[in-house]
Amino acid sequence: MRVAAGVGPLELAEYQQAARLVLRHPLVTASYPDKTALPLLRKWARQLRADFAEVLGYTLVSTAETIRLRRVQDTLDTTRPALTRARRPFDRRRYSYLVLTLSALGRSGSQIALSELADAVAAEAGRISGLGMDTGRKADRDAFVDAVAWLEARGALRMADGSAAEWVNDPERAEALYDIDREVVAAVYAPSRVLQHLGSVTELLNGTDRDAPAQGVNAQRRLNARRARRLVLEHPVVYYADVDPGLRGQLRSAALTEDLERLTGLPVERRAEGVALVNTGQRLTDVSFPGTGTVAQAALLLCARIAGYLRHNRARVEHLPAATAAERLAEAARRIDSALPDRGRVAGLLTGAGLAETGDFAGATPIPAGAAMPDAADAGGETETAADVTYPFLSEMWLRAELRKLVGEFGSGMAEKQVADPAGLLRDALGLLASAGLVAQVDGGVLVLPLLARYRSVTAQLREPAKP
Numbered sequence: 001m002r003v004a005a006g007v008g009p010l011e012l013a014e015y016q017q018a019a020r021l022v023l024r025h026p027l028v029t030a031s032y033p034d035k036t037a038l039p040l041l042r043k044w045a046r047q048l049r050a051d052f053a054e055v056l057g058y059t060l061v062s063t064a065e066t067i068r069l070r071r072v073q074d075t076l077d078t079t080r081p082a083l084t085r086a087r088r089p090f091d092r093r094r095y096s097y098l099v100l101t102l103s104a105l106g107r108s109g110s111q112i113a114l115s116e117l118a119d120a121v122a123a124e125a126g127r128i129s130g131l132g133m134d135t136g137r138k139a140d141r142d143a144f145v146d147a148v149a150w151l152e153a154r155g156a157l158r159m160a161d162g163s164a165a166e167w168v169n170d171p172e173r174a175e176a177l178y179d180i181d182r183e184v185v186a187a188v189y190a191p192s193r194v195l196q197h198l199g200s201v202t203e204l205l206n207g208t209d210r211d212a213p214a215q216g217v218n219a220q221r222r223l224n225a226r227r228a229r230r231l232v233l234e235h236p237v238v239y240y241a242d243v244d245p246g247l248r249g250q251l252r253s254a255a256l257t258e259d260l261e262r263l264t265g266l267p268v269e270r271r272a273e274g275v276a277l278v279n280t281g282q283r284l285t286d287v288s289f290p291g292t293g294t295v296a297q298a299a300l301l302l303c304a305r306i307a308g309y310l311r312h313n314r315a316r317v318e319h320l321p322a323a324t325a326a327e328r329l330a331e332a333a334r335r336i337d338s339a340l341p342d343r344g345r346v347a348g349l350l351t352g353a354g355l356a357e358t359g360d361f362a363g364a365t366p367i368p369a370g371a372a373m374p375d376a377a378d379a380g381g382e383t384e385t386a387a388d389v390t391y392p393f394l395s396e397m398w399l400r401a402e403l404r405k406l407v408g409e410f411g412s413g414m415a416e417k418q419v420a421d422p423a424g425l426l427r428d429a430l431g432l433l434a435s436a437g438l439v440a441q442v443d444g445g446v447l448v449l450p451l452l453a454r455y456r457s458v459t460a461q462l463r464e465p466a467k468p
Contacts, residue, residue, distance in 0.1 A: 016265030029155035098147035114176035237437035239274035241389040307456030319390035
């Protein structure tokens with residue numbers, strides 16, 4: 001089926017704008033992300049629903065006041081965290097308070113006072129070992145109001161009276177009253193599975209494809225095609241060496257390029273090492289690279305230094321293989337699953353007493369949902385594995401030394417607080433480069449990935465201060 005089959009050439013740009021909008025903001029309400037978003041998506045909801053289901057396996061759910069895009073998750077992704085009022089990523093405490101706040105709102109009426117909501121969340125948090133919430137501590141009140149503000153921004157809560165900021169500073173004298181939009185609350189949190197039944201975080205991944213009955217070769221190729229499109233759409237770059245052979249054939253197909261370009265209006269760029277959807281004009285992401293700010297500037301300058309060093313010293317630099325997507329998923333799942341509570345007899349009832357007692361799968365490596373056995377036709381006869389591909393390794397010592405040189409040369413144009421903490425600046429810069437698919441962080445340093453070569457010719461110039 002052709003993407004946007006019912007869309008005329010004069011309306012295609014608007015349709016693509018709507019597609020990019022809901023991909024960037026999977027929850028759209030009357031006020032979030034702005035007042036123009038919901039009417040635009042309502043106009044194209046039917047066509048988008050059909051295209052997302054066929055091309056990506058996504059489900060578009062619309063109600064009177066919301067549009068919700070339910071994605072199929074193929075991997076664990078830490079690049080799109082919830083953000084605090086100060087634009088910092090949520091920590092575990094804030095995520096916990098957010099979930100408990102949603103639970104309390106589900107049992108509330110049409111309005112609720114902030115102090116009443118805080119007491120309800122504190123009561124539930126007190127039952128969770130290691131969490132707790134003391135409304136007498138400002139740090140806990142700050143974390144709680146960050147969760148409330150996140151919901152308020154999306155229209156689940158609307159301020160009717162008072163001030164949350166004043167309540168944080170003086171809960172004895174200040175108060176805030178919120179109207180509750182129950183429809184938005186229900187749209188924010190609608191899990192596809194009962195979470196108590198999960199034995200591993202990987203069971204949250206790719207539920208649609210994984211739960212399908214065994215199918216033939218053509219059906220499996222269709223599922224692989226969807227997964228390949230999702231990879232390109234959801235990640236800055238997809239390297240062929242990072243995926244199984246069955247997906248490499250789909251990533252190289254002309255149909256993938258045609259479908260994604262027609263859906264998003266963005267060009268697909270294919271190189272020898274992989275494929276990427278080029279996000280021209282930052283129309284599909286809230287994290288841009290190159291970007292503004294000290295961290296982004298330091299990261300870009302570091303790219304140029306790395307590329308220049310490798311150009312002249314590649315033969316002397318050690319090359320190492322990078323972990324594959326499956327290996328990264330297994331490691332992330334291991335860390336997360338280690339924090340799951342031991343549910344004892346409940347787990348036995350849910351998973352089967354025999355398996356719970358013998359632990360036959362206790363050491364099993366999670367397999368990415370939707371992954372298929374290699375298909376020679378799709379793989380084009382390739383036998384190359386990730387272990388055959390190596391990347392230049394640069395040590396943390398070398399990176400620290402180069403960053404010090406950059407700060408010495410360009411520090412006057414950077415934020416003083418970050419320049420004063422070079423270790424923190426390097427950590428943040430490498431984190432940004434890793435999220436953009438330019439490096440892979442490993443013990444003791446980084447592996448330089450092919451996409452970084454795009455920035456080998458970057459030059460920088462300090463702006464002269466304006467004369468009085």
